[in-house]
Amino acid sequence: MSGTGSTTQKLVEVRGLKMWFPIMRGILQKHVADVKAVDGLNFDVYQGETLGLVGESGCGKSTTGRAILQLYTPTAGSVLFEGRDLVKTKGEDLRKMRRRMQMIFQDPYASLNPRMTVGSIVAEPLEVHNIGSKSERTDRVRELLKVVGLNPYFINRYPHEFSGGQRQRIGVARALAVNPAFIVCDEPISALDVSIQAQVINLLEDLQEQFGLTYLFIAHDLSVVRHISDRIAVMYLGKIMELTDRDELYRNPMHPYTQALLSAVPIPDPVIEEKRQRIILEGDVPSPVNPPKGCNFSTRCPKALAMCKEQEPEFREYGSGHWVACWLHQR
């Protein structure tokens, strides 16, 4: 993987990103509240790295991915991509920028149009961006299918003729078609069986090496994220709780939520499992419509102090590149 590479150039800079969804009520559609799905994120994605984004369902990790790609219009904040603010870029300019950034979706069954052939699915981004002549596009599609490990002979088949893992490969080929620099992978393997997951993970790693891609890898499975990422951001209820290098996160988790999350992940080894002490979190995640006062995690935190329920901790750097938002370290 490329984490050890020399480059530390920033490809994406996210500052103060907020994505609130309004709740409207009544005949007059009065604005009564907001779902604060993403509530003020600051992080960078470096050229050639894989940044993992983990968290449980509803923590806003997918919304973050979509807001970065401007599939939603963010409520506040900026997203600098190669130095340009995507939030301020509109219309045709933004459309041209989209060539540089693509997405791979979670559900390989819902993300491919069942009435289109594999060839036309993979060629669609090329058509949208007016790349090449018809025959050049066909050649490119065949090449892409080969790159993702599918037989180019499948070009005229329909999605239903493929298994889940093969469909996910088609999704990957489509994302690669326009030669992007940045790919948001939104839970690309969660719908697949274990043995097929490994095939897709290996493919994504190979492609990253081959084309120098940068990934934002969104997933709920911490072992998968740790495997594929160079750095990992842990999200909880719309905020990043901790962000650091993959090994550092495992060796020295500083946020109580990260500690609980790590201890909850089962390890496929009965001898280790026997000795492990779990931190079992009580209760459920609060609603993002009405997040708790102070730290978002304070309602479930086993180490919460009085001030945690009053004031929100700052997202601060401790040591090189280890970012944590927790009062325990800021006293």
Next chain:
Amino acid sequence: MTKLLEVKGLETRFFTQDGVVHAVNGISYSLDEGETLAIVGESGCGKSVGVMSLLRLIPQPPGKITGGEVFFGAGDDRRDLLKLSDDEIRQVRGNRIAMIFQDPMTSLNPVLTIGFQICETLILHMGMDKAAARKRAVELLELVGIPRAVDRLDDYPHQFSGGMRQRVMIAMGLSCNPQLLIADEPTTALDVTIQAQITELVKRLRDEIGMAIIWITHDLGVVAGLADRMIVMYAGFIVEESPVKDLYANPRHPYTIGLLGSLPRLDEARAHRLTSIEGLPPDLVDLPKGCPFYARCAYRLAKCLAENPKLEPVSPGHKTACWVDVRAGVPGTMQAGEAL
């Protein structure tokens, strides 16, 4: 230990327009009282159909249990579940064998209160009156760790979170003091911190109540700390059976080895390449004559194509269905992606 369950040569088929689906192909195993058995495999390997067949919950048609025997109970009580009348099997379901399912969102009736749904089981199976059933329902909800149980009895399923709904399902499962609890991927739809809550809960209840558990999953991580024994299924066959520690330490079937190798581990020292199993599982309509794993196997021999190996013991309690001794290493190399 007395045997609680003994499955012999169970065979389930689905007769569809596209042909006969060989979902379960003559599996045999047993379970002791109070023991926890994990059945592991990927989608379509027959792990769910296999246990649904025990309670005759296969939709018929198109499904049919075409062979085998399922002995349940000890001593005089021991009977073949497949030979019981419809009334008799209904007495076993829910009462002596309870089942919880993967999706707590769809296994509760959305228009009835939680209290009504728990009490229904108690009134039907245990012959309780309404007041006694309500009292017992509160006890059960407290047992599975639902706060303010008395107040929550009149709430509807949508007022509970996913983890809480799964707790309600477990409470319903336990309501008749079953001897066997079948859990079909009960934590798959839940987040990892909630999954940890539920597995801890099941462990605690098992130790308190002493029921046997069959835990079906595709996740080799979850069952590592939970099960006593483990069965690995592939294409409707049991390919390996072993005490849990031995299975993770000395896997003897190439499929099990592949599964363990394809799992990223949280405690792995550094990033390494996952050893994926190339190709896809076979079509259950058109199963190969030999070993079903042949096309994807790194250790295959000519013999494997001709004849499907039987499940044979390799060490005490450890059985595998493979012609090859995998400890000798891979004989010859397989071309990557050849089976695709």
